[in-house]
Amino acid sequence: MKKLIGIPVSPGIVIGKAFLYLEKETPEIPRYSIEESKLDMELKRLADAVGEAANEVHALHEFAIREISKEHANIFAAQLMMLEDEEFLGQISAQIRESKENAEWVIYDISRQMMQKMLASPDPFFRERAADINDISSRLLDRLLSIKRASLADIDRDVIVVTHDLPPSEVLTMNRDHVKGIVMNMGGSTSHTAILLRALHIPAVLGLSSASTEINNDDLLVLNTAGEVFVNPDDEELDQWQKKSIIQAKKLELLLKTLDLKAETTDGHRLLLKANIEIPEAVNDALRFGAEGIGLYRSEFIFLNMGQAAEEEQQLAVYNQVLKAMGELPVTIRTVDIGGDKILPALVTSPEKNPLLGWRAIRLSLSMPELFKSQLRAILRSSVNGKVKIMFPMISGIEELDTALALLEEARDECRKKGQAFADDIEEGIMIEVPAAAMTADILAQSSDFFSIGTNDLVQYSLAVDRGNERVSYLAQPAHPAILRFLKTTIDAAHARGIKAAMCGEMAGDPGMTALLVGLGLDEFSMSASSIPLVKRIIRGVSAAACRELAEELLEGVSSADNNTLLKTWMAERFPGD
Helix, strand or coil: CEEEECEEEECCCEEEEEEEECCCCCCCCCCCECCHHHHHHHHHHHHHHHHHHHHHHHHHHHHHHHHCCHHHHHHHHHHHHHHCCHHHHHHHHHHHHHHCECHHHHHHHHHHHHHHHHHCCCCHHHHHCHHHHHHHHHHHHHHHHCCCCCCHHHCCCCEEEEECCCCHHHHHHCCCCCEEEEEECCCCCCCHHHHHHHHCCCCEEECCCCHHHHCCCCCEEEECCCCEEEECCCHHHHHHHHHHHHHHHHHHHHHHCCCCCCCECCCCCECEEEEEECCHHHHHHHHHCCCCCEEEEECHHHHHHHCCCCCHHHHHHHHHHHHHHHCCCEEEEECCCCECCECCCCCCCCCCCCHHHCCCHHHHHHHCHHHHHHHHHHHHHHHHHCEEEEEECCCCCHHHHHHHHHHHHHHHHHHHHCCCCCCCCCEEEEEECCHHHHHCHHHHHHHCCEEEECHHHHHHHHHCCCCCCCCCHHHCCCCCHHHHHHHHHHHHHHHHCCCEEEECCHHHHCHHHHHHHHHHCCCEEEECHHHHHHHHHHHHCCCHHHHHHHHHHHHCCCCHHHHHHHHHHHHHHHCCCC
C-alpha cells in the first residue's frame, strides 16, 4: 500500500478500480517548409481546422447549458471566444506566412510559448489557465493531423480515472454513470476542470504530479476529501474507508436537510452563514449548501483569469451575473487583492523581496486610481441588480481607508455624470487582516459600515509565520492567545460603533472554532460553501451563553496548545463521535 497526497477539488470518499487514461499524450508534431505559392492553401487548412474546432466547442457549450448550467457553459464560451479571436488567429497566420512553416508546427510553437508564460506565474489560478490553451491547441492539432482519440464516453464499468491531465471538454462528455472519481497529475482547485468536477459532484484529487506513473490499471484506489489517494490499501485500511464512506453519505444527507433551518443557537442567538467564492460558477454551490449571501467575492480572479486588467464593462457583466444569481441575498465584493502570492504580470512587473509585505491589495489599487475607479464604477453599476457591499482589503490605517472612500465618491460622481444608475444604500467595509488594523479597529470603525476579519493573513502577520513554509507552518495557530485578543478587540470595536463583525478566513469554516467565535461575538461567518452545513449544525447544538463562557476561559489561556486542548475537550463533550 502507498499513499499519494494532492489537492482535493471535489469532496467525497470513493473506492474503486483505477482506469489509466493516457490517450491525450501530445503526438509527434511534424515540421516542414511551405512553398510561397502554397501558403494560401496552408492558411485555408488552418481556417478549416478552426471552423471544425469551433463547431465542436459550440456543441459542447450547448450541451453544458442543458446538462449543468449556463454559468458552467461559460467555460466553453471562453474557448469559443479564443477560437474566434482575431489577435490569436492572426498571430498564427502571421507566423505561417513569416516562417513559411506548416500550421501544425506553428500552432504547437505558439501555444507552447503561451503556456510557458502562464505556467511561469507564481499564482496558481493564472497557471491553470494554461490548460485552456492546451485544450484548444490539442483540438486544432487533432483536426489537422486527422487524429481520432479514445473517449471516456465509452467507459462501461465503474472506475476511478487516473490521468495526466483532463480538459473540460472530456469532463463534460465522459460517461458519468461509470466515472466515480478522478485522480490527476495536473490541475488545482480553480482550474476549469476542477470547476466542472465540483458542479457534477464527482470526487477528485488533482495536482498529484506522478499519479499516472505510480498507479497501474486495476489497482484498487481510495480517494478522500483530504486529498489522499490510497493505492492498494490493506484489508484493515480498506475496511475503515468503507465504513467512513457509509457514515459520510448518511451525514451529508442529514446535513443537507438543515438547509432551510436558521443558524441559531439553542438560546435563540441568530448568526449569518455566507460563502466565499472566486468565480461566478461557485454561486451554485453557495446556494446548494444554504449560504445566506456571499461574504467574500474575490474579484481579483476576474483579472487573473484574463491575464490582464479587466475592462469596466467586463467586470460589470461578471458582477451582474453573481448578483442576479443570488437574488435578494447580499454579495460582498472585495476590491482586487493583486500582489503577494497572486501576481498579474500586466500590473506587477518587478519582483519584490517580500511580496506579502509589499505592493499589493489596497496599496496597489490606491497607486493606480483610474484602474481602481474603473472597478468601483463597475461595482456601483451592478448594485441595481442586487444587494452589493464593497470591501477594501489589507487596510492598515485610517489614511488608506479615507483615500479609498474618496476615490469611491469620485467613482459615484463619474457614474452620475454619465447617467449610470446605482443603489444609494451600498455598505462600505474593510478587511481586518493586518495587526495594525486590529489594534486601531476603534478608529477604523468610525468610517466603516462593517468589518470582515481575514484570519489567514492576520495569523500570518501577527505570528510572523510564512504559512507556505513547511518548516514553520505549524506555528500558524489561530487559537494563539495573541490572535484571540486581536479578534476580541476587533469585534468589540465594531459593536461599540454599532456595526457588524464578520469573518471570511479559514477559521470561519473550521467547526472546531465555531463555538469560540460565537462566544467572542462574531455576527457573520463566511466560508467555503461545503463547510456551511456542519458549521450550522454546531451553532444549532450550542447555547450562546455557554460559548461566551468558553471564550472567556480561552482568553485567559497562555498557549496555543492549552487552548487547542480545551477546545477539543469542550467539543467532544457536546458532539461525541464527530
